[in-house]
Amino acid sequence: MWRFRSVVSRIIALHLLAIVVTSICMPLALYMMLDYAAQELHHRALREQAAQILPYLDRRPDGALQLSLPSALAEFYSEAYGRAAFAVLDPDGRVLFSSLSGNRAITRTRPLTTPFEYFAQHRDNTDIYGVTVTADIGGQPLMVQVSEDLAHRDVLIDDIVAEFFTRVGWITAPILLLLLVIDVIIFRRVLRPIIAASALAEGIGPTRTELRLPEEGMPQEVLPLVHAVNHALDRLEEGFRGQREFTADAAHELRTPLAILRTQIDMIDDPELAQSLRNDIESMSRLVNQLLEMAELETFVIGDGEVADLAAIATEVAAYIAPLALSQGKTVAVTGPRRSAPVRGNTDTLGRAVRNLVENALAHTAPRTTVEISVGALGTLSVADHGPGVPITEREQIFRRFWRRDRRRAGSAGLGLSIVSRIIEMHGATMTVEDRPGGGAIFSIRFPDVIEGPATNTHQLETAF
Amino acid sequence: MRLLLVEDNERFAALLKRGLSAAGFVVDVLATADDAAAALRTSRFEIVVLDLGLPDADGLEVLTEMRRRGDPTPVLILTARGGLKDRVTGLQSGADDYLVKPFALEELIARLQALLRRPGSLLGVALKLGNVTLDTVARQLFVGDQPIFFSPREIAVLEHLLRRSGRVVAKTFLEDNLYGLSQEVGSNAVEVYVHRLRRHLAEVGASVQIHTLRGVGYLIAAEK
Numbered sequence: 165m166w167r168f169r170s171v172v173s174r175i176i177a178l179h180l181l182a183i184v185v186t187s188i189c190m191p192l193a194l195y196m197m198l199d200y201a202a203q204e205l206h207h208r209a210l211r212e213q214a215a216q217i218l219p220y221l222d223r224r225p226d227g228a229l230q231l232s233l234p235s236a237l238a239e240f241y242s243e244a245y246g247r248a249a250f251a252v253l254d255p256d257g258r259v260l261f262s263s264l265s266g267n268r269a270i271t272r273t274r275p276l277t278t279p280f281e282y283f284a285q286h287r288d289n290t291d292i293y294g295v296t297v298t299a300d301i302g303g304q305p306l307m308v309q310v311s312e313d314l315a316h317r318d319v320l321i322d323d324i325v326a327e328f329f330t331r332v333g334w335i336t337a338p339i340l341l342l343l344l345v346i347d348v349i350i351f352r353r354v355l356r357p358i359i360a361a362s363a364l365a366e367g368i369g370p371t372r373t374e375l376r377l378p379e380e381g382m383p384q385e386v387l388p389l390v391h392a393v394n395h396a397l398d399r400l401e402e403g404f405r406g407q408r409e410f411t412a413d414a415a416h417e418l419r420t421p422l423a424i425l426r427t428q429i430d431m432i433d434d435p436e437l438a439q440s441l442r443n444d445i446e447s448m449s450r451l452v453n454q455l456l457e458m459a460e461l462e463t464f465v466i467g468d469g470e471v472a473d474l475a476a477i478a479t480e481v482a483a484y485i486a487p488l489a490l491s492q493g494k495t496v497a498v499t500g501p502r503r504s505a506p507v508r509g510n511t512d513t514l515g516r517a518v519r520n521l522v523e524n525a526l527a528h529t530a531p532r533t534t535v536e537i538s539v540g541a542l543g544t545l546s547v548a549d550h551g552p553g554v555p556i557t558e559r560e561q562i563f564r565r566f567w568r569r570d571r572r573r574a575g576s577a578g579l580g581l582s583i584v585s586r587i588i589e590m591h592g593a594t595m596t597v598e599d600r601p602g603g604g605a606i607f608s609i610r611f612p613d614v615i616e617g618p619a620t621n622t623h624q625l626e627t628a629f
Numbered sequence: 630m631r632l633l634l635v636e637d638n639e640r641f642a643a644l645l646k647r648g649l650s651a652a653g654f655v656v657d658v659l660a661t662a663d664d665a666a667a668a669l670r671t672s673r674f675e676i677v678v679l680d681l682g683l684p685d686a687d688g689l690e691v692l693t694e695m696r697r698r699g700d701p702t703p704v705l706i707l708t709a710r711g712g713l714k715d716r717v718t719g720l721q722s723g724a725d726d727y728l729v730k731p732f733a734l735e736e737l738i739a740r741l742q743a744l745l746r747r748p749g750s751l752l753g754v755a756l757k758l759g760n761v762t763l764d765t766v767a768r769q770l771f772v773g774d775q776p777i778f779f780s781p782r783e784i785a786v787l788e789h790l791l792r793r794s795g796r797v798v799a800k801t802f803l804e805d806n807l808y809g810l811s812q813e814v815g816s817n818a819v820e821v822y823v824h825r826l827r828r829h830l831a832e833v834g835a836s837v838q839i840h841t842l843r844g845v846g847y848l849i850a851a852e853k
Contacts, residue, residue, distance in 0.1 A: 415709050416682050416709040416710070419709040419730040420638055420682075420709055420730060422730065423641060423730035423732065424638070424640055424641045424644060425731070426731035426734075427645060427734050430733060430735065431647065431648060431734070478844075479844065479845050482797075482844070482845040483796075483799065483846065486797045486840075486845065487795055487797075490840055490848065490850065495840070495842060496842055497842060497844050497845065498842075499844055534843075537844075
């Protein structure tokens with residue numbers, strides 16, 4: 165069954181249905197009631213007319229009845245006027261007095277068992293309607309008939325009944341429609357805080373856990389839901405904060421002893437021993453950094469509308485790595501057009517991914533060769549080295565945590581590429597490993613969609629990563 | 630040179646003090662943000678090394694207060710927090726440089742010296758690398774003891790490279806700093822100057838080398 169999703173449209177639909185039913189039924193009912201009331205009034209008027217005649221009936225001393233109507237009444241009942249008629253009959257139906265010519269009764273009648281009886285008659289091409297009432301004058305029972313010509317009835321009430329639909333009945337629909345409009349306005353006002361809260365809730369995410377739904381102006385019926393949602397958000401924020409604080413504390417607790425150790429080593433006089441210890445502490449620091457990076461990634465979420473420039477990232481990573489590369493007799497270069505290559509993503513984490521790729525390439529590329537970072541126009545970035553390449557059988561394994569081809573090699577815990585893989589996955593991008601023509605490996609990152617952005621100049625090299 | 634070291638870890642502070650003293654700094658050590666802020670209000674230091682993770686407050690608060698007071702003393706931040714956001718916040722709060730723990734003592738000393746050589750600083754107007762010395766005030770270059778005459782543009786390029794020796798100077802940075810905004814820069818103008826500078830340095834027997842990092846920039850380092 166087709167259902168309305170909006171409360172307002174549901175109300176409008178049901179209300180419209182109610183309007184249709186009501187605007188048909190209500191005028192009909194009103195008409196019937198009005199018609200009944202009008203008929204009642206008419207009946208009463210007829211009976212009163214009959215009763216009006218009674219005071220003018222006298223019993224003379226000789227026992228015969230005498231009717232002496234005042235002129236106004238006589239005129240009213242005159243045949244010339246023609247609108248009304250009366251007749252006075254004895255219980256046997258004999259006509260004693262009549263306003264009709266030939267002293268006729270208005271209608272034939274039997275003795276009445278009830279105090280009055282209405283009749284309708286078609287006579288001389290006119291419809292007449294009347295009443296017969298019983299009366300008692302000086303101990304003699306009588307019947308008085310009074311009638312009226314329906315064609316000439318000028319009772320105001322009949323006009324009202326006749327014109328009820330055109331004059332009054334139509335008003336129901338507009339009134340109900342007006343009510344509907346008022347209802348809709350009221351509902352919109354009531355729903356406004358909920359709509360505002362929904363807009364606010366849109367912005368809530370792991371990056372903005374501090375937002376809460378406003379409770380002010382919220383309808384009482386909705387408040388429990390708002391409370392519950394806000395409490396849920398409190399708990400979520402608590403969880404996120406706990407995780408972030410742990411990572412930050414762990415970073416501090418791990419890095420400070422390393423810094424102490426490092427500084428102590430820097431003061432050792434034996435240069436050979438110092439260098440060997442320095443190498444150890446460097447691989448230890450690297451491992452700590454990578455573990456902390458992995459922990460940070462667990463709670464990391466890319467913010468809405470975050471844009472990262474692959475070209476800027478490439479040059480910054482290259483500048484960051486350059487001193488290390490040069491110290492090993494190697495070098496890094498950025499190729500591709502010198503313009504910005506914006507993609508949806510987080511600059512910090514993408515920078516880490518690229519840095520890890522470049523460090524990996526630098527570790528494998530042959531001495532006196534160049535690690536090339538190349539940025540394509542369509543949201544691609546690749547890192548090429550002049551090393552041994554990655555055998556096809558290992559292309560899946562290298563992204564696993566703690567994977568190393570040569571476990572004897574120091575300075576690598578095998579976390580770098582799994583960090584890269586996690587960051588790339590978070591960005592909805594894909595990564596491939598291929599053989600570089602002429603020897604070596606190419607790691608390529610491809611973003612699903614390219615976005616337009618302003619050109620950026622990278623002045624501040626080595627800011628991060 | 631008087632240096633204020635704000636670091637709460639006693640052992641680390643003692644070690645750093647030893648290392649920095651050996652490099653010629655006169656080091657005062659304070660362990661809390663409150664003490665540091667008080668000392669900075671009353672005494673003058675040439676440079677400050679500030680750890681961010683202090684027991685009583687975030688080190689950034691000390692820095693913010695300094696800068697609000699208009700104190701221009703160069704500040705180098707030490708942090709265990711490696712996130713870019715933390716570093717950017719540090720630089721925006723008015724830090725002049727930062728180092729993430731752990732770091733080489735040598736690196737810390739080199740960064741501090743670089744900060745003290747900055748324009749505005751009274752000390753260290755001479756930039757030295759290998760046998761090359763550049764007097765940034767007289768704009769005079771020496772290789773060994775010999776004064777060498779280079780064009781002003783070449784001296785300018787060399788100065789930018791020497792100020793960040795061992796680190797990369799972006800090509801775009803050189804382009805923007807060697808030419809006014811109004812001037813049209815030929816796409817390879819900087820390359821031409823660097824090429825010429827490299828040749829001239831070799832000709833006069835300088836023991837420094839300018840490395841080109843294609844698509845990135847240049848890096849000057851002492852020859853090994």
